[in-house]
Amino acid sequence: MEQYEVFRSPQVTVYGRNAFSCVGRETALRGKKALIVSDKIMASLGYVEKCIEYLQLENVQSEVYTGVNSEPTDQYVEDSLSLLKDTKCDVIISLGGGSCIDTAKAIAVLGTNGGYIGDYMGGAKRVSISPIPHIAIPTTAGTGSEVTDATVITNTKNNEKMMIKQPQFMPAVAIVDPLLSLSSPKKVTAATGIDALSHAVEAYLSKKAHPMTDVFALSAIRLIVTNIKKAYEYPEDVAVREAMSIGSMYGGMSFSNASVCLVHGMSRPIGAIFHVPHGESNAMLLPAILEYSKESCKERLATIGRIFSKEAENMKVEEAADFAVEQIKNLCLDLKIPNLKDWGIEKDKFESAITKMASDALKSGSPSNNPRVPSQEEIENLYRICYDYQFSDAKVSTQVC
Incomplete structure (x- = not known):
């Protein structure tokens, strides 16, 4: 065949x-x-x-x-x-x-x-x-x-x-x-930059990834992790903006053909109900969901980890995979990405929406592309974890979900 x-x-x-x-x-x-x-x-x-x-x-x-x-x-x-x-x-x-x-x-x-x-x-x-x-x-x-x-x-x-x-x-x-x-405010630069990184990472981890999407996804990751903090700190640097624009475009090409996964599936309902901008809601979810998914995609996460720093090149697979998640959490900290609680969503309102959000996430089809495919209950638990997730020290146990 x-x-x-x-x-x-x-x-x-x-x-x-x-x-x-x-x-x-x-x-x-x-x-x-x-x-x-x-x-x-x-x-x-x-x-x-x-x-x-x-x-x-x-x-x-x-x-x-x-x-x-x-x-x-x-x-x-x-x-x-x-x-x-x-x-x-x-x-x-x-x-x-x-x-x-x-x-x-x-x-x-x-x-x-x-x-x-x-x-x-x-x-x-x-x-x-x-x-x-x-x-x-x-x-x-x-x-x-x-x-x-x-x-x-x-x-x-x-x-x-x-x-x-x-x-x-x-x-x-x-x-x-x-x-x-060049006109993008720092907050928009941060949110859209992490959004682009989410596209590339999910495309690379997706069950629908293939050799051509891998090329664009990895190229996007390299461009974004090298330039995103520079774009945030030095917004007038045209060369950095150029690298981010190309990285975003490569990320789009990769996920359009490989599909996004659980992050986007869970992000869309947050935007629809609580009006959190799409890039920010992706950033709020990305580290916790990578921790949840890690055991099913360690080799690929390790490859991402080695892009972040030469010090990861000699790490074992498990260490490099953890390093990737750690570096993405550090990016969120450096770019001042809030969690859902700090963004201003009331806990009671968030809790009352969780069942619908999880159902809508599954309905979108994106979670089925994730390396580890979640159940309705697991998505609900992940929403609760992400609500007050601390990028500085949080770690999602695979036993929790």
Whole structure:
């Protein structure tokens, strides 16, 4: 029986300093009128206006939607889709963080296939018509959404984050310009950087990992662990921002093809119910879940540990695996990542949501890719552990869960 793997990425990827200037050319190749999906922060920084100028140079008209102001919801999708149809735009540009990009992915598909975005969850409805061309331009180094075929949209009726993945959600073009990430505040740099690291680590540990995803995942890990603290401490260092942007993109390519695991499965419900930004909730969960998973992926965790420092090169597998988790905890400390309690979630409200969150996590399918696949009860226990987890000294016993 033949065995093969698939690796998908955008048709075109433009990256490097001043790559943003290519948006007019790439748009003109695909349409005559663009809908720019962005947010008010990007508009205030002048990025939206600059995008319009680049489009005008290529005689491309544009309309603007800047209603995305939090994690993407079905309401943002509905509002921007309505504008897309009313203005007869034939190409979409997303400019901003993962929320803007995920919103644009949804309307690119719905613009030609119709329906409610939740219809496509779990493949219940398949995309049968090619989507409207989508050009994704990230302004943070974290989500990797510009190179993935998945979108995560919150259902505002039941507070469920819907993870929807089909090849047609992949943007046609990714434009990755590290200069756009210079405006990111330190807190955003930290959260999105750990988010990118989570993508790469989970892709490498995933049961669906294969040789091509391993190459991108390990490359991403090397770039991120070498540069993330520098980007946090010296935000104007363009070379560091460039390394983080490429690392984030590699992480996106790896997890889009190998899938994420338990961290993302548990993270999405936290974001949906308690509105914790996706990057931060991933960071809050990552060390504890690696400790939980360690016995089922020691060799691969050891490889990650050896990336962090030469001192781990001669360690035994068990030691190097522990070293990897220790270094990730140290990163969270250095980047001032809070736990769920310190972020401000009330314990009683968190406890009352645990059963639903664990159920939603399992429903997403991501936990089944984890090296150690958890039960509902184990996920509930992990949520409790993560609530007041201390990165400085916490250690999850494999007997607890």
